Amino acid sequence: MSTTQTTGVEDPAVAEATSHADLTAGQRSIKDVLFYVGMLASLGIAFTALVALIALMLVQGWPRLNLDLITHFPSSIPARAGAESAVLGSIWVVGFTALFTIPLGVAAAVYLEEFADKQRWYNRLIELNIQNLAAVPSIVYGILGLGLIVQAAGLGQVVLAASLTLTLLVLPTVIIAAREAIRAVPDSIRAGSLALGATQWQTVWRQVLPASVPGIATGVILALSRAIGEAAPLVLLGGLTFIQFNPSGLDSPFTVLPIQIFNWVSRPQDEFEVLAAAAGVVLLVILLAMNSIAILVRNRFQRRW
Amino acid sequence: MDNSPSADDAPTSADAPQPAATGSGLADPALHLDTPTRAGRREIPEQPKDPVMLLRDVAVYYGGFRAVKDVNLDFGRREITALIGPSGCGKSTVLRCLNRMNDLVRGARVAGSITYHDQDLYGPKVDPIVVRRSIGMVFQKPNPFPKSIYDNIAYGPRVTGMKPGSMDELVEQALRGAALWDEVKDKLKQNAYSLSGGQQQRLCIARCIAVNPDVILMDEPCSALDPIATARIEDLMIELADRYTIIIVTHNMQQAARVADRTAFFTAEADATTGERTGLLVEYDRTGAMFHNPRDRRTEDYISGRFG
Numbered sequence: 001m002s003t004t005q006t007t008g009v010e011d012p013a014v015a016e017a018t019s020h021a022d023l024t025a026g027q028r029s030i031k032d033v034l035f036y037v038g039m040l041a042s043l044g045i046a047f048t049a050l051v052a053l054i055a056l057m058l059v060q061g062w063p064r065l066n067l068d069l070i071t072h073f074p075s076s077i078p079a080r081a082g083a084e085s086a087v088l089g090s091i092w093v094v095g096f097t098a099l100f101t102i103p104l105g106v107a108a109a110v111y112l113e114e115f116a117d118k119q120r121w122y123n124r125l126i127e128l129n130i131q132n133l134a135a136v137p138s139i140v141y142g143i144l145g146l147g148l149i150v151q152a153a154g155l156g157q158v159v160l161a162a163s164l165t166l167t168l169l170v171l172p173t174v175i176i177a178a179r180e181a182i183r184a185v186p187d188s189i190r191a192g193s194l195a196l197g198a199t200q201w202q203t204v205w206r207q208v209l210p211a212s213v214p215g216i217a218t219g220v221i222l223a224l225s226r227a228i229g230e231a232a233p234l235v236l237l238g239g240l241t242f243i244q245f246n247p248s249g250l251d252s253p254f255t256v257l258p259i260q261i262f263n264w265v266s267r268p269q270d271e272f273e274v275l276a277a278a279a280g281v282v283l284l285v286i287l288l289a290m291n292s293i294a295i296l297v298r299n300r301f302q303r304r305w
Numbered sequence: 306m307d308n309s310p311s312a313d314d315a316p317t318s319a320d321a322p323q324p325a326a327t328g329s330g331l332a333d334p335a336l337h338l339d340t341p342t343r344a345g346r347r348e349i350p351e352q353p354k355d356p357v358m359l360l361r362d363v364a365v366y367y368g369g370f371r372a373v374k375d376v377n378l379d380f381g382r383r384e385i386t387a388l389i390g391p392s393g394c395g396k397s398t399v400l401r402c403l404n405r406m407n408d409l410v411r412g413a414r415v416a417g418s419i420t421y422h423d424q425d426l427y428g429p430k431v432d433p434i435v436v437r438r439s440i441g442m443v444f445q446k447p448n449p450f451p452k453s454i455y456d457n458i459a460y461g462p463r464v465t466g467m468k469p470g471s472m473d474e475l476v477e478q479a480l481r482g483a484a485l486w487d488e489v490k491d492k493l494k495q496n497a498y499s500l501s502g503g504q505q506q507r508l509c510i511a512r513c514i515a516v517n518p519d520v521i522l523m524d525e526p527c528s529a530l531d532p533i534a535t536a537r538i539e540d541l542m543i544e545l546a547d548r549y550t551i552i553i554v555t556h557n558m559q560q561a562a563r564v565a566d567r568t569a570f571f572t573a574e575a576d577a578t579t580g581e582r583t584g585l586l587v588e589y590d591r592t593g594a595m596f597h598n599p600r601d602r603r604t605e606d607y608i609s610g611r612f613g
Contacts, residue, residue: 119411188448192509195406196461196516197438206464211451 054284061277069278073244074260078271083279085243086260089159090286092247093256094228096163097170102220104167105174106209109216112175113182114204134172141169142233150237157238160250165233170223177219181212214298221294225287231258257283349566349591353381357520357550358403358426363417365398367410372398373584376417378569380520385542385551387561387592390571391607395584396554399571400522403552404440405433421520438465441518445525447505449497449512454480454489457497457508461516475515483511484541503534510541514549521545523553527560539564558608561592568592570604 058065072082108130116123145165155161185208193203234256242263243255257279264276356379363376373395380386388396398407405426407413419426426436450457458476462469469475476493480486485507489500497508506526513521523542527535542551542564555561561568569589573582588595588604599605 186448188444188446189450191406191409191442191444192448192450192512193460193464194409195404195437195442195444196464196512197434198461198464199434202464206460207450 054281057277057280057284061274061279061281064274064278065281069275070282074242074255074263078269078275081264081272081275083257083260083275083282085246086255086257086279087282087286088246089243089254090228090256090258090283092159092252093162093166093234093254094224096159096250097166097227098220098224100163100167101170101174101223105171105220105223106178106216108171108175109178109182110204110209113179114200114208130172130175134176138169138230139232139236141165142236144168145233145237156251157253158251159247159254162234162237162254162256163250165237166227166230169230169233170227173223173226174219177222178212178216181215181219182208184215185211210301213301217294217297217301221290225290228256228286228290229258229283231256231262234259235262257286349384349593350381351591353379353384353567355382356380357382357422359418359420360399361418361420363399363402363415363419365395365402365407366412366414366416368412370581371583373571376586378586378589380550380552381567382550383546383548384566385546385553385564387565387568388552388554388571389556389558389561389568389607390584390587391573392556393582393584394571394573396569396571397524398584400524400552400554403520403522404437404442406437406442408433438516439518440520440522441513441516443506443509443513443521443523443526446529447502447509449500449505449508452497453494454497454500454508455493457512458515461512465516467516479511479515480508482514482545483507484537484544485511501534503530503537506530506534506538507541510538510545514545518549520550520552523551525554525556528556535560558596562596565592568595570595570599570601570607572603572607 069082070084070087072080073085074083075081112123112127116126118124142165145161145168149155149161149164150157155164189207189211190203193207194200198206243253245252247254261276261279261283264272264279267273358378358380360376360378360380363378364374365372376395376399378386388400390396401407401410402415402419403426407415415427421436421440424431450460452460455476458479459472461467462472462475467475477486477490480489485504488504489495489508492499497505500508506529510521510526527538530538539560542553545551546566553561553565567590570587571584572587573584575582588599588601590600595604596608599608
């Protein structure tokens with residue numbers, strides 16, 4: 001446009017009219033297409049990897065994917081071996097982890113978001129610590145659990161020790177997710193409640209928490225999904241691989257699916273590899289079930305502002 | 306009203322008789338300038354009789370920043386008082402002090418005295434929670450709770466420990482009081498967000514009167530609403546003033562002219578040395594008097610549209 005004005009030969013109005021007449025996107029459309037293809041490709045890679053993984057496990061574990069797998073205890077004879085104690089062990093350990101994590105994590109998040117004075121140095125320190133703790137490798141939590149819970153507290157290598165260790169492991173994730181969910185509740189809701197003469201506690205309990213349930217549920221399930229797949233910290237804690245009985249209480253010795261799978265994979269016989277693949281499918285099914293619970297909860301409590 | 310400067314700014318169609326403007330409340334709000342205002346219908350004493358609230362030399366600070374100063378106001382019982390003025394003049398700040406909602410802002414501090422029924426509102430033994438049960442508030446943007454219409458109304462009575470003989474009846478009364486009952490009586494279990502913006506704001510008013518307050522504060526309650534919804538809220542305010550003391554912040558001078566018995570005009574002025582802008586009360590008078598013959602030059606400039 002500037003050239004048309006300086007030459008003075010072309011009438012600027014005419015030049016403008018012609019530029020307005022061309023309504024095609026020109027160069028931009030190619031970039032748009034490339035970007036779109038790029039996005040599709042990224043999605044495709046992620047999706048293909050997932051499908052391949054599941055298909056591989058299904059095909060490999062197919063011969064042993066039957067009820068025997070979850071109704072037999074481990075055995076040194078591959079044909080008789082099953083993962084009953086591991087499946088139940090996983091459910092016990094993760095169940096208690098959920099029981100400990102949800103109230104602790106939500107309470108911590110409520111304190112940090114609704115009550116803590118962010119100017120105070122100790123609150124800032126807590127925040128910083130939680131973010132760092134979320135990034136600590138799980139094996140480190142295993143060492144902590146072994147030293148603190150199993151030995152110092154004298155709990156021994158039992159379900160309770162495993163649950164507490166996994167609680168420590170996933171608590172930062174739950175706190176961070178719950179804080180996000182609580183922060184997403186608009187302040188106008190809090191103001192509306194307080195202006196009616198509700199106390200801050202009533203406002204949190206009756207307005208903020210119900211409104212943040214979907215976000216909290218998502219965070220909790222993500223965290224528990226991580227917990228159920230963990231082998232490393234539990235191996236350190238002394239999760240055994242050869243347990244011929246089901247857990248009967250918090251003080252039972254235990255094993256969990258990832259440990260059982262790890263054990264089977266590392267055996268020389270090929271049959272155990274088939275078992276490992278089949279147990280992997282079982283683990284995935286449990287994960288899927290947990291995720292569907294989260295989706296149900298989320299839809300049940302879905303809010304819009 | 307016809308001689309008021311604000312009326313001169315209104316569309317010319319306002320001069321024509323518009324029967325639809327009265328009663329139905331569905332006409333363009335500008336037309337309301339010709340309809341009898343509450344101020345025109347009622348005898349307003351020169352000074353508020355039996356004032357509910359007295360503000361003396363009130364100033365509000367946010368940390369070291371003085372947001373507003375020199376506020377002296379008496380709010381008359383069962384009157385509608387409008388606080389008007391340009392953006393940043395501190396009118397909303399003053400409003401939020403009246404039910405201690407400013408306590409929620411970190412660093413906010415009130416100087417001077419605010420007396421409510423002979424009690425110091427900021428006295429050491431005064432519980433802001435209890436204050437807010439007597440002095441309700443309606444916000445700029447409708448903010449219903451993400452619950453059913455019924456639960457929105459019942460929330461206040463529940464949290465304040467009211468024990469009504471029948472909660473259903475209380476909900477109905479509140480909804481009738483806010484002129485919403487006929488529109489929602491068949492869908493009380495529906496989510497409040499299924500209502501239109503104007504209905505949501507009337508729901509918020511119903512929620513507020515359900516706890517039986519003494520004073521209702523309204524912070525630009527119509528600024529997010531269309532003209533029709535605005536007219537309905539204004540009609541509602543005039544009805545509510547038979548039972549409640551109403552203090553409303555508004556950007557809309559016509560609105561103040563239409564509904565308010567008294568009007569307080571605020572403006573913001575820069576400090577000569579620091580350049581910090583502080584809001585202050587310029588003029589407080591009966592609405593008719595203020596719009597017809599303002600005493601202060603700044604008021605006149607504002608209501609004749611010369612600034613703000």
